[in-house]
Amino acid sequence: MSLRDFGLLVMVCLIWAINNVLSKYVVSVMDVPPLFYAALRFALVLVCVLPWLFPAPRPLWRLVVVALLMGAVNFALLFVGLTLATPSSAAVVLQLGVPMTILLSMLMLGERVRWRRGIGIALTFLGAVTVMWDPHGFAISAGLLLVAAAAFAGSVGAVLMKQLEGVKPLQYQAWVGFTSVWPLAALSAVLEPGQVDKALHAGWPFLAALVFSALVVSLLAHSLYYVLVQRYEANLISALTLMTPLATIALGVAVMKDPFGLRMAIGSAIALTGVLIIAIRGNQVWPMLLAIRNRAQ
Template identity: 50%
Template sequence: MSFRDFLLLFAVCLVWGLNIVLTRWVVADVGVPPLFFAAVRFTGVAVFLIPFLRPKPPELKTLFVIALLIGSLNFALLFVGLKNAEASAAAVTGQLGVPISTLMSMAFLGETIGWRRGLGIMLAFAGVVLIAVDPGSFGVSVGLLYIVGSAFIGSAGGILMKRMAPISGLQLQAWVGLFSFLPLFLFSYLFETGQVATYIGAGWPIWLASLFAIVGVSIFGHGAFYTLIKKYDVSLLSPLTLMTPIWGVIFGIVLLNEPITARLVLGSVISLSGVFVIAIRHNTRMPEAAFGKKLGPGDS
């Protein structure tokens, strides 16, 4: 990989990691309802990417179902999870999309795995369990359970994408945005209150965070990532994308003053080690499994 392209991937992972923390700040600290914030983001994506809606994809019904999985449902669970879990822990837990995608490629696409990837899957889940479960109170972080659900839904969307004729990355983003914002606004109307007043009253920092999520993450981040995928093998890119959760942990500690605990450090090392093992092993049926949710709407 050229140094220029490495810097581009470095910037993409930094943007993804920072956005996890910004989203946590918006929905938890400022109090913007998470479903409403997700709806605003997808509305912006749909508006900015209107030119990429053409030509119309041939399998529009399948794309609609995919959009519900990797768009509305995925982000509803993700943002509700971020409201109830620390960003640093969520950044690591979100990487379960990699082993979940691998397991789904086994179940639905006939992929076979050896003992190394099997061990990697067990490590990835074991590390997250260590982070999510408090042995002192025998409690489980509800927020991280939502994040796990988000990873599962996003991975299911990735499996369905494998059965659809491929389309460009920005065209996928455009149609996911178009199909996702109305269901999210509907969910927000049914389950949340004070959305508009809270969002407008929060002022320009929230509007800037929204613009960053739309332009920085959905357009720059995913557009640049698709460009790199076309140039380099999955086996080279996928381990490097583990910079994303590392940035998420760093930004969570620095910007949100989240505590550094032994469980977080040990669980992160165990889980990300497992993800790394899976990422560097070749998946013949679904190479994209090594990226988890990154080939859908992305990390956050």
């Protein structure tokens, strides 16, 4: 990999990490309702990529299901989860999407997993459970359970996406935006009274965060990522994107004052080691895993 392309990948990972922390700031500190925030993000993305909405790929029903799972369902669970969890721990738990996709590919597509990748899967789950566990209350964190559910929704969508052919990146983003904005807006209208006033009260900082998440993250960073995936081996790119949870942890501790004790350090190390093993050994399922990376940030 050239130094320039490595620098671009580092920039992409930093953008994703910043967005993880920024999303937590929006829904917790700014007090913008999470479903409303997600709806506005998808609306802005849709406006920017509307020309790519048609002609619609076939079968349309499968694309709609994939777009809902990786858009509305995923982001609703993730943003609500972030109101209750730290961005550092959420970044680690989101890595469950990688082994979940592999396991679902075994069940739904009949793919096989060798023992080394099986070790990676086990380590990822063990590390995530270590991060999620609350030793004081002997209970799993509710916020991180929602984040794990978000990862699962994205994994199901990724497996179904493998059966779609000929869908271009901007076309896919257009359909994610189109299918996601309506249910999120409806749910926000029912469950989040006063959401417009809260967003207006947050003022221009919220507007800046919204523009960053929609334009810089969804369009710029993801587009650069697609270019790098086409230029280099997927295993190399996917392994290097582990910089994202590491940077999220660092930013979460520095900016949001996330607690980072021994349990968090051990759990993060175990989970990320498991993902790295999967990345090094992965071959057949990486087209799906790349889709997870592109939906999750």
